[in-house]
Every structure is written in structure tokens, then in C-alpha cells.
Amino acid sequence: MRAPLSWLREYVELPAGETGRDVAAKLIEAGLEVETVDRLGAGLKGPLVVGKVLAIEELAEFKKPIRYCQVDVANSGGEPQNIICGATNFAVGDKVVVALPGAVLPGDFAISARKTYGRVSEGMICSAAELDMGDDHSGIIVLPPEYEPGADAVEVLELLDEVLDIAVTPDRGYCLSMRGIARETAIAYGQQLRDPALLDVPTPNAEGFQVNVADPGGCDRFAARTVTGLRPEAASPLWLQRRLQKSGMRPVSLPVDITNYVMLELGSPLHAYDRERLDGPITVRRATPGERLTTLDGTKRKLDPEDLVIADDSGPIGLAGVMGGINSEVADPEQDPQSGEWRGTTEVVVEAAHFDPVTVARASRRHKISSEASRRFERGVDPEAAAAAAQRAVDLLVLLAGGTAGSGVTHFAKPHGPHTVKIPATHPGRVAGVTYARETVVRRLQQVGCDVYGQDELTVTVPSWRPDLTDPNDLAEEVIRLEGYENLPSTLPRPPAGEGLTERQRLHRRVGRALAGAGYVEALNYPFVGQGSFDQLGLPEDDARRRTVDLVNPLSDEEPSLRTTLLPGLLSALRRNDGRGSQESQGGLALFETGLVFVPTGEETRAGRPGVEARPADEEIASLEAALPRQPRHAAVVLSGPREQPGWWGEGRPANWADAVEAARTVASAAGAELTVRAARYEPWHPGRCAALYVTGEAGGERLVGHAGELHPRVVKALGLPQRSCAMEIDLDAVEKAGGGLVPAPRVSGFPVATRDVALVVDESVPAADVEAALREGAGELLESVRLFDVFTGEQLGGGRKSLAYALRFRAGDRTLTADEASAARDAAVAAAVERTGAVLRGAESPAGS
Incomplete structure (x- = not known):
């Protein structure tokens, strides 16, 4: 809302020396957002006067119209000024604005006498744009005939002023008017408000224009007044035009300018109908299916049954609170070139109403129209100001257009008490x-x-x-x-003692730090998916991940559901970063995300919507929680490109399925859980390079918690990913339960370690995890760790066989192990592996080390 300071002074008695910046500071202290204070005419200097055109000589030897004008400016010498001008919208006898030599116009444009087009031009006849009054370059300013030559045009046009540009928040719709801003200013300065809405309004009677309100819920106030005998040629006076221009609006015609002026003054939007173009009484109703309306912007719109419309017997004539219709608009005045008579609207019906904010807001968004009226209605307009606004418009039409106010007064009001x-x-x-x-x-x-x-x-x-x-x-x-907010004391909140992060929150942070330390970058994605994402991942039709929770009002029709897996968002981020060259600049991509997924169980109930007047009861909260789907927390990674960069230190290595499995081990280690890895087939992973991830469940058995490996080539192609991209996803909540709570800090022993390497030959079908479990069980309590460091297959082993080489680390907590103790533990571990997996010892014992 733009508020000229000169206009504001009409309603509040401000100190004489108070500037716009002073007023802005007061309003900011009161909680309003004053963005700027524009100083109009700040760059204007020198003589700017009213001139009367005495003669015009058309210079026809040039390609464009050039006129050599004699203009009376009532200067001390008594001689008219000779001025070159290219505009053609004025004639002999018209009053114009003249900048004399020595003047400086906005933009530091100095005026001087100079020779141009073969003549000496002694000044300039000004347009609105040249005086910073608007953007109209089409013609110069033609003043009303009552102004005398030589008068100060700066005062005539009110060029010197300050305008406060206020960003009105949605809860302060009353400040979209001079009345509302004046009220806040009066409070800030401790002055009385001269309320422009305090008018004598006639009592409603049966003689008024007939109005039928069929939807009182959408329109609880409707005032209608009639004015006849308007002079079509009547133009808006300069003071009215200037106030509209300073407020950011363009003058159009007198009836339209008056309705806009009253809207800016009182905050109540108005609309003027040409009475001769109305067919029967006015009706306020909802649109019927199939109805159409051509609005004032010339667009033919298909109406929705929820739209509130103003209609007559011919159909809709306006979209209530948003924009009027073109069929009943006030006509622009025209002068008959032969008779000289003016034609135009001579009778108007003024509408001042109050419409439901939600109805107006939805119609405005539905039809993509953001008008000055809709901005005010959807933020809340004073319903009691409708009658006063109509009266104010009638008074101005009578005063400025020579009209006669009709004796009839229509005012519909839905009964309701004060809040x-x-x-x-x-x-x-x-x-x-x-x-x-x-x-x-x-x-x-x-x-x-x-x-x-x-x-x-x-x-x-x-x-x-x-x-x-x-x-x-x-x-x-x-x-x-x-x-005054500035008078409030500054105090720091005191958190209750003994409360910190929960174990769940700590694990979340540990996992993030561990993955970041392993070279992954966190990516936060929207939790929305569509069935198209599941199609790209190649999920079967009966896959449980396709059962989603759908949103009532999704951000995108392509992603109307909540995610059941983290992979679609992460893979989209991988594709986006790869497309922008991140892989070339960074040498590889590795992203991770931890977040909730939403898994419907089918047992959810339908909960009602609690009120906002008080805290919901425990039963209501329980009902809301019962309506929620299961929301486990997952962790996922995606990676592609080089995992290790080549350089002087050696050859690089591309990321593969083992890196995705290692990421799962990193997550499990942060939770203190032991992870078991087995080969599996599961979409969207490659059937030969997919691992199933297990932890020990609460009942002692194994529990599947996720998958890792290389993505299927079809998925890579469908998503446009780099070749051999890999991914891992794991149920973080399940891993947390298997971890058993706090992760103990690592302990540094003062005794040396004894290392033994063993190589065991087993069938290719035997999982390495089974061999490792057997080694752990057989080695006993002296075993500190076991690590698979080599897998070998070849003809010397025979078909269908593989060799697994493990490094076993032994250590005692209270002494240094002897070589015999370490060897005995190694032998016991091998014996257990032979018994449980059919393994055959292949390697030789390595020397003990420390």
C-alpha cells in the first residue's frame, strides 16, 4: 500500500516539520513494515509553469510530426516562448506544463534554450513521464482550463510529496487503506483520527435498485446506490488523478477513478455499473455449471460452481470481489466529431459489498486474477463500511460529474452480533x-x-x-x-536440567557423521513419490513399496504420495548432480540421506479434525495417532564414478557393490550392531550383485533390515544414471534395536596382538558370512576380530570352488599370548569352519606378529 504523506495529513494532525521518514519510523515501531519512503520531485529544480498555447506551426519537412509552438507563460518580458514539441494531443488554447530554460527535471535532465529542427526551442512542454508522474510518454499533459498561465506547475500538479510504501501482512488488511494507515499513525502520535468513514448515510428504503442476495454466506453486506444525470465529458480533477498516481494506480475515467479513490481511502472495494446496460435486478449467487463471463481484462472465463457471481437477468455480470464483467462496464466518454456532443455513461449503479474472504481468495486463485479488490477482500474488509463507501462515491459523483443522487437506498445486511x-x-x-x-x-x-x-x-x-x-x-x-517491542526485556530461555538428546537422536547424528567421514554428502529430498518412480525402479506390481499414503493436496500431481523408500529422491539427486558435471569436477558422487518413510499397515483409522480453541483431549490425540501410518526411519546411500582417485599413489578404483555394502556396515557400526550379509535378488538391484542385510532380531533370529549392491542396468537406463551406479538402503530403527543402546568407546589394550591368516576352500554356494560366523564361534573369547581380505577362484581349486582368506587377530586382556595359545585358537576356529561349512584348509600358518 502506497500512502502519500500529503493525503495522510488530512486525517491526522502531524507536526509541521514531520517528514516521511519520521512517520515511517513511528509506524515501524508499531509493527508495520514500511519498505521505502519515496521522495517525489526530489530532483526537480527551476521554473516549471503553466502555459497557454497561442499558436502551432506544423513542420512538415521531417519524417515525424514536429510542431513549433508559441506558448504564453506570463513571464516578466511579456513575450511568448517558442518551443519545439513532437506531441500532437494538444491544440491552440490548451493549457500545458512548460519547463523553462534553467529548470532541471527528474533524472538530472537540464533544460536550456537550444537550436533543433532549424528553430530555437526556448524550453520544453512536458509529459507525465518526464515529470515522474507515470509511464505515459504518448502525449504531453493538458491541464484543465481554469489554471492561469504562469502559475507554478509544481503546486498545481502536487509534484513535491513523500510516499510511504508499506508491505501489508495478511493479518492487517485494514491497512490497505488510508483510513487504516491513518488510524495507526494517529495512535503512534497520540492524536485524534479524523475518520473519513463517519458520513451521514440515508436510511434504506424500498425505492432503491432491486438487489437479491441468494447466498448470504458468501455476501453478508450489499449496498446499492444510483446516480443519474452524469456529464460524460466530466474528467477527474488533478488532485484526484495525482492521489491515484501517487498510490500506484492509473487514472481511467471519472466514475472508475472515484470508485478506486474511495477504495484507497476507506478500504472498501466498489464497482460502478452502467445502469442502462443492466437487465433487471442484481442477484448475488453461485455460478451454475457451464456459465461463462468475460471480465474487464477481456478474458472469457468458464465459471466454477463455487464462484460467487453478481448477475442480472442476462447472466453473470461480475466475479464477486475479484473483477467486473465487460458487458456492464462504464463506457469511456466519446465526442461526436460532427455535432460535438459527448456520449457515454450518464447513469450508474454503485455497488459496495462485503464478500466472504475464503470465497474470494479461491476464485482469485482459480481464475489467476489478482486484483486490488481481491487483495483486500481476501485479507478482510470492514463490513460496516460498505454503506459509507457507497455514500462517499455518490457524493463525489454528484460533486465532480454533476450527477443527481437517486432517492432510493438499498442495503442488505445479514444479521449478526458483535464479536x-x-x-x-x-x-x-x-x-x-x-x-x-x-x-x-x-x-x-x-x-x-x-x-x-x-x-x-x-x-x-x-x-x-x-x-x-x-x-x-x-x-x-x-x-x-x-x-513497544523495544521495551520488552531480553531474557534467555532456561532449558530444564537433565534433558538432552534422546538415544534415537544421538544415533541419527552418529550415522550422519560416520557416512560423512566415509566420503558421502548428505542430500535432503522431498518425501513425495509417484507410481512412475516405482515403475522406473522396476518394482513388481505386488511389491509392498507400491502401497503408499496419498496426500489430499499434493504439491505435484506427478508425486501425490508419501515415500516408502528413500531411493527415488536420492537417485534423482544423483542424476541431477551428474548432469551438472559434479562427477567430473569432484571425481565421483556419493550421497546419503536419513529420514522417515511412510508404510501403511491397513489398520489406520479415520480421525476427525480437532478445533483450535483449546488443546485436543487425550482421546482426540490418540485418535490422530491411530490414523497415522507406520513411519520407520531409514538410511540410504547412492554412489557412482571413481571411489578412489588415480594419482601418483597408484591406480584409482571405481565404486562397486562392495562399497554399498561397506556403507551398510558403517551404519551398523555406528549403532553397535553386527551385520550379516548374504547374496539376494531384490529390485532395483542387479540380481548377481545384490546383498541382503541382516541383524539379530529381538527373539534371537535373523531380521532382514535392508539391501545393498549395484543397480540393475534397466533401472540405470530408465533413470538416466551413470553406468554401474550402486545403492544401499537400511532400516535404521531396526538396526538401532539390534545394537542394544549405547555404543561403547573403543578400548586400547596394553598387550600385543597375535595375527594368524587362514585360507579355506569352500563351495561357491557357501556364503562368506557363514564361514566367518564359524570362525568366530570356534576361536573363542581370545578372538578380537576377523577380516576377509581375499577371495580367489581358479582351475587349481576345481570347478564350483572358491578360496576365502581371513586375517584373525587374537589378544588377551590380562597377558601376552604365547604362540601356542594363538595357534591353538586358530586351529579351533578352522576346525569349527570345517565342521559347519565343509571347508578345507588351504593356506599355511603365518608368523605371529604384534
């Missing part, structure tokens, strides 16, 4: 953390416009222009902001 809120007098102080006296609370609420009754318990009647004041905290905010 009251009960609030303890001490409540604002408790909210702010300071002490406010009862008198202070009452005074501030009365300044806002409230009626206040009571002593300790106040009954507050909210003014009609403040629909945002609905509960005690809203009233407390008004008291606090008017008393």
Missing part, C-alpha cells in the same frame, strides 16, 4: 513477561477500536475492521506492539 473476547487484564503482561497496568491495557485496546468492559476480567468487543482479533493472544499482541 467479543474475554481476557484477563493481566494476560498481556504474562505473555510479554512484563507488568502492564489495567489502565494501560484498556487504553491500548480502545485505541485499536475495541470497546472494553469489566475490571479483572475484561470483555472486549472487537471492531468490525479487525477480523484478525479472535482470541486473547491477538489482543495481547495489540497491547504489546503499541507499548
